[in-house]
Amino acid sequence: MSLDFNVPSFEVIRNEKKCIQCKVCIHQCSNMVHVYDEEDAVVYSNNNKCVNCHRCVTLCPTEALLIREYPLEFRKNTNWTRQAIKEIYKQAQSGGVLLSSMGTPKTFPIYWDKLLLNASQVTNPSIDPLREPMETKIFIGRKPNKLDFDNEGKLVTVMPPQVELNVPIMFSAMSYGSISKNAHEALARAATELGTCYNTGEGGLNKAFYKYGKNTIVQVASGRFGVHKEYLNAGVAIEIKIGQGAKPGIGGHLPGKKVGEDVSATRMIPIGSDAISPAPHHDIYSIEDLRQLIFSLKETTRYSKPIFVKIAAVHNAAAIASGIARAGADAIVIDGLRGGTGAAPTRIRDNVGIPIELALASIDQRLNEEGIRNSVSLIVAGSIRNSSDIVKAIALGADAVYIGSAALIALGCHMCHSCSTGKCNWGIATQEPFLVKRLNPEIMYKRLVNLITAWNHEIQEMLGGMGINAVDSLRGNRLMLRGIGLNAKELQILGVKHAGE
């Protein structure tokens, strides 16, 4: 083999004074970075193989390990960066499409950080959520244009199906296959305990998880893996996945090596076969076709479950959302440019789509203008990092948010962007039994519960500060937002005033 020109991305630094040669790092690294040399009684590290997942650093009992960016300098050039050069080396060697995992690392504007929240001072009182009621419960689904009551004040309008959530936060679609069964179990159990939902992703639903049905959203994607009547009726809602923020316009590919016995049974495909989701749904070439699928799913579930349609945030998102609402969807999920993925072509991930904040603002605006905002719920996804992102999203018009990456980080993900290798050292994005074991659902579901509980407290605090006592009352209330350092066009799209105005 000829020289591949590549230099390591990371350097493992071992403090020999602290290293006790316990070999924990060796046993833990699925990339075989660490090697014990019997002769010299020393542990060496192969920098080339390191993906900087921090597993060894975290488990090293003596804190003897440190990983940093490989200090080799390329000649300074803002155009030909280290990354740009390395990518060319790689493609010149492989001849293949560059693949990446998780959300884009590029420096696109993060509008959440350019929006500021309001708080009550003097003219209206703020609310202390520890002393006064504060509602974070929401309902996802179509809301009627008006409510009719009988003489006794009882509701006579038949309500369309709703999904009741104790918190405006759900776990976004991550398939069994792309993440491990233990990760799924942690998400499912956490959703159950929190009174919210997790999403099966496009990999079907393992029989073992049917018991979490009341907190499950089942997905129907272009590959239709694991889709059957029982599956469609197993959850509380069905989500049609048209697109994903990290890879708008393209399909998915689960490599055959991740399709083991269990994944195979769940997806209803042969063991070891690649699971390829086509770019489009081959039965959806128009809004009318989408309507047909929505109504077939409603028929199958006897109109008892709301149907979500998930799209990537793209240029014409507002018009598309309007179409989806009119096609009969009960909720629209919009996944932004910075959303995560198990694997996506790098160029697509880093260059296709628009930021979620702008898409959300324009969709909410458009649906309001058309008078159909009440006919759908809006769920946003793609880079929600904390509770203030959620509060801002709700103020921009969202009903709820999906979190993916944040949930995985709670499960131990250290954002090494190597999901596609299938060797996730944290037991998340892998199907290797010895790695999956590392994610103990018993421990991990509690971490998810902790995270969402903490965020919910924070949401209540922020709402209370604004003098608002229910999430529902904040939705689309852009007066609670001010832009900072944004230009007039951005402010106009976001529908917010600049700070100081």
Place this chain on the structure above:
Amino acid sequence: MKKIYALEERCLGCRLCEVYCKTAHSKSKNIIKAHKEEDIESAIFIEEIISEKQISYFALQCRHCADPQCVKACISGAMYKDDDGIVKNDKKKCVSCLSCILVCPFGAIKLGKDGKTVSKCDLCVDYGKSLCVEKCPNNAIELLEEHYKKEI
């Protein structure tokens, strides 16, 4: 009495339990010194289970048997079951004849690195807490009340 139970389905085989066992039984109680300056045999050991499908692991340590063979085999009276039911080895009395190793049906006793005494799990009673249990990253080792079976 409470005993250490290792849960095979959770064990990662990381061997941190071995590291902390050595630390808890060292003179210095300092993890680095325990390994670099003292030479101690761990009283808990990870065993690999290699099957066709996968490799899994199993942490083994003294079971503190109700009727301990090792105590009966001990020629010097060093091995004893204390009033709490913990099987202990009095290092001062141990002559490392290996009689206990010969009869332990679990293979849970090892000859110490110095060759002068044997080492086995004492539930860290002298240390104050079972360090392997506390430090297991995946809750695979638990200190649980013994499920006493009916005596035959």
Place this chain on the structure above:
Amino acid sequence: MRYLIVGNSAAGINAASEIRTKDSVSSITMISKDTFNTYGRPLISYYLNNKIKPEDIYYHNKDFYIKHDIKVLLNSEVKEIDIKRKKILFCTKTKHNNDILVYDKLLIAIGSNPILPSIAGLDYNYTNVFTFLSYEDSIKLKSSITRTSKVVILGAGLIGLKVAEGLAEQVKNVTVIDLSDRIMSSNLDQASANIIQKHMENHNIKFQLKSSITNVNNTHNLVTEVILSTGDIIACDILIIAIGVLPNLNLAYKAGLKVNKGIIVNEYLQTSNEDIYAAGDCVESVDLLSNKKSVFALWTSAANQGKIAGENMSQGNHSKFLSEFAMNAISFFGMHILSAGVVNTNLQNIQSVTMKCQSNQLCRLNILNNNLVGFIMINENKRAGIYTALIRNKTQLSSLAYDITNHQNSNVGFNVYSTTERKRLLDLANIKI
């Protein structure tokens, strides 16, 4: 209830402890002709070469007897058991008069005596002729040796070799004589015996195998030379007789209890008299491997029997002692030898597997009809306890998750068992048998 225990070694002391855990009020008396409280009998050779301090030889410290309210009469030899009146007649060395003790339950645990062959010219009253079975023997021997002593040991069994080891660094020369073609013939096969013999020869011990002492020359009531069957004459100023032991049956026989090779007991270790139990080296038990009756002189077995006898004496017969097999853990000059069960590989149908080891190690497994029946390990102890359990439980080797004879699996320990079997065995640990 009055419990009386004759003998204060492994069986006796374990019986006393066990009785006390079951019965906190009754009186327990141990009576022994020994001068010392219970000590680790195998430790007498450790005392000989100063590997342990005199105070560390004791099995329990003095507080034990006070704490458990166990009365001990030392230097007292039991002369007679009157099974009709349930009393014993004993004589205390210091008092020189006979005394009587009554019992409700009696345990005979008086072990064995050294075999003393008659050899022309040898009188066992000579002060330079020794046996090596008790702490007193060891003390006597230790005080008799000098740097220039020329020691001859008759018998290359466990005892003979332990004495040889104990003396090697303290005297001028040590010669071990045995009739057999190899040392420790009942514990080792030829190959392993050779390894150990060589190791001991490197430590200044000479061997004269396939020979015996035909007669000894003496002057002034001291042995001066031994003459071997080979015709060799060896200068000798310390002669140690260690050709084996025989169960101490006199007391039981005189009392009218049934005896054979040892005292005959049922599975509850009860003798032919229902109030008298017997345990330890003086008892005849079933060999697990041959199913024949034989007498084992094993510390483990004695301790186990003592415990069971104690339990049955205090609780009524419900704990059984079924069978035993030979096993030994012994070391010479830092070389550890573990052996159990059948070691003679020349027996028919035995498949003997030698595991791959480092040059100074040996591990040999003897397999018969899918069962492990014996093993020898030298300088290696991995899985020894598991092998012992496989022999004891007569585990079918084909039922194991790993092939124990496969060298590649040599790092597998308790996991040789399948998952279900492992769980079963782990649960068994909590059960008192």
